[in-house]
Amino acid sequence: MGRSSTRDEILGAAARQFAAAGYKGTSLHDIAVEVGCSKAALLYHFDSKEAILTSLCAPAIAELEGLHARLDGLDDATARTTAIEGFVGLCLRYRKEIQVIYGDLPGLLQRPALQRVHLMTQKICEVLAGTSGSPTSVIAAKLVLAGIPAIAFAIDLEMHDYSDEELRAALIEAATRALAPLT
Numbered sequence: 001m002g003r004s005s006t007r008d009e010i011l012g013a014a015a016r017q018f019a020a021a022g023y024k025g026t027s028l029h030d031i032a033v034e035v036g037c038s039k040a041a042l043l044y045h046f047d048s049k050e051a052i053l054t055s056l057c058a059p060a061i062a063e064l065e066g067l068h069a070r071l072d073g074l075d076d077a078t079a080r081t082t083a084i085e086g087f088v089g090l091c092l093r094y095r096k097e098i099q100v101i102y103g104d105l106p107g108l109l110q111r112p113a114l115q116r117v118h119l120m121t122q123k124i125c126e127v128l129a130g131t132s133g134s135p136t137s138v139i140a141a142k143l144v145l146a147g148i149p150a151i152a153f154a155i156d157l158e159m160h161d162y163s164d165e166e167l168r169a170a171l172i173e174a175a176t177r178a179l180a181p182l183t
Helices: 003-021 028-035 039-045 049-071 076-093 095-103 112-129 135-158 164-178
Strands: none
Touching: 003 028, 003 039, 003 049, 003 095, 028 039, 028 049, 049 076, 049 095, 049 112, 076 095, 076 112, 076 135, 076 164, 095 135, 112 135, 135 164
């Protein structure tokens, strides 16, 4: 087994373990057992459980950063559409990683690797809520941000036969309906 394939196996096992037992509920030993390697071999590839989490979430975080950057300079309506479509796509592509983060959300957002995720999702929430800042708009935006990932991985668990394209279209339509029109 090559170094990169072992790393990939470790990340895959970690994603499954974190999704099933949560970040806190998963040990390095649990991951090593699933991969079929020693804990020492696992530590050769990753120096800590947090390093595994960071590597596992890095592609999703990079995509979230890209979405965050695309929102700057857009008019309100375009920014909202871009935020909804981008966030739905991200949640569908990174279901397992988001399930890990949402499963242990308060504790994980305190970890250095994920602190910027909280800041970027706050910006997306502001874009979704619009400039009114009314409590109803803010709560609707938070509902959309929490609901999209919840539905994305719940649909996976329930084994519905929705294609990603059907799910993407339904999530975008539902999110758009949930938000008040921009003024």
